[in-house]
Amino acid sequence: MRPFDYQRIGAVEEIGAQASDRASFLAGGTNLVDLMKHEIETPEQLLDISRLDLARIEDGEDGSLQVGTLVTNTALASDARVRQRWPLLSAALLAGATAQLRNRATTGGNLLQRTRCYYFYDTARPCNKRNPGEGCGAFSGHNRIHAILGASEQCIATHPSDMAVAMVALDAGVRLRAPDGSERELPVEELHRLPGDEPQRDTVLAPGELITGVHLPAPPPGxxxxxxxxxxxxxxxxxxxxxxxxxxxxxxxxxxxxxxxxxxxxxxxxxxxxxxxxxxxxxxxxxxxxxxxxxxxxxxxxxxxxxxxxxxxxxxxxxxxxxxxxxxxxx
Incomplete structure (x- = not known):
């Protein structure tokens, strides 16, 4: 693991002054820490947001639900409101990982987890996502788990989240905060991007932009x-x-x-x-x-x-x- 500057964030307002273009946010760490150990992710700054007041699930207007970015997968899956009114989300969360990982993994972190492509994790193999222009080993290699839709000549990796699939079907929205304090919301469906010619970019997030939560609209009929x-x-x-x-x-x-x-x-x-x-x-x-x-x-x-x-x-x-x-x- 390469050296980095660690800072604990006490309030979201601190992020603007602290964040650099090479900063990463740390919450549960179930994916990021592994990537840092493999030197796939090499942030210069690690901004620990785990103490922020963003771990609440609150009722919203018109039957909606507001989910903080630090709500764990276990807490979200077991919430009585989610189990009763958004059972698709609860089932998807419980299908992911293990109980121990769900206890640590957060809502925001789950959305931002990187692909589990073999070649992305193996730094001895070519990977356009890890090193743009290097080539994709999966095309002619072991590609059992890889994409059948929306792939490009640069990358055929898949997104691993179960939770995100349910949120897309539920028309959920994700709330974002930029370092300058400006905020925006976009559908979870628009958060992630297809590889195209820039497979290294998994999402449309700008540098330093933080997921602060997810908005679940009132459950649809059916x-x-x-x-x-x-x-x-x-x-x-x-x-x-x-x-x-x-x-x-x-x-x-x-x-x-x-x-x-x-x-x-x-x-x-x-x-x-x-x-x-x-x-x-x-x-x-x-x-x-x-x-x-x-x-x-x-x-x-x-x-x-x-x-x-x-x-x-x-x-x-x-x-x-x-x-x-x-x-x-x-x-």
Whole structure:
């Protein structure tokens, strides 16, 4: 680990004076500390925000919920309001990592975790995300867990968060604060970016910009279901995950939201599948056509070719579940 300057932040107002372009924020540290040990992340400053008053879950207006950036994954998943009204989010959180990691990992940190690509973590291998212009070892290498949607010639890595997939389906917003004190909010769907020609940029955050919290709008109508397909039953990232919120009226889809995880550089909102289902009878044929519409441009790279039919089957199964049952989401 390379030397760095450590400073504990007592109030968000201190960040403007303290932050440099090479500063990183430390909260739970479950991802950042590992990256620093591997010398993949080499911040000159480490600004410890773990003592800030940003660990609250509070009721908002019109049935919404305000989640502070330091709320742990365990606290958010177990909150009675979340379990009852946003069960998709609770199920997604409980599908991630282990209990010990969920006890430390924070809401903001979960959103900002880096890819788990083998080549990103192996500094002896080429990686455009780690060193732009170096090349991508995954194209011709071991790419079982890699992207089938939204990839570029520079990078085929995937975003690992389960929580972010649920938040995209729930139309959640993320609150941001810049070092100059200005604030903005944008949809979680717009926080992460596809690799394009700049795979080193995972998000649209400006230097020194801090996630202060997440806004969960009032829950939409319909049944919420989250399913994660992985190589083992715990402590494994998704090969494919799907979050669905489906409402029916007289057997016809009145509203639907779908998000994929494990298939792209960011949580993938399945807009084409949603459009294919809206106003249609909730039949097996409609579910298959929706899956085909979303995955028409999917591309495998050899080792991950199986992900395309897997994503198709998983989406159809989750839609079937959401259309045929009532109650809380399940992982």
């Amino acid at each position: 049944r919420q279901v989250y399913r994660k397909v992985r190589d083992r039953s715990s402590y494994a990232f998704a090969l494919v995950s799907v979050g669905v919120i489906l409402a029916l009226k007289d057997g016809t889809v009145s509203s639907v939201r779908i998000a994929f995880g494990g298939v792209a550089h960011k949580p993938w909102r399945a807009r084409k599948a949603e459009a294919a289902l809206q106003g249609r009878p909730a039949t097996e044929e409609a579910f298959l056509k929706a899956a085909d519409a979303e995955l028409a441009d999917a591309k495998g790279y050899g080792g991950n070719d199986f992900k395309i039919p897997l994503a198709r089957r998983t989406l159809v199964a989750v839609l079937r579940d959401a259309a045929g049952k009532t109650g809380e989401a399940r992982a």
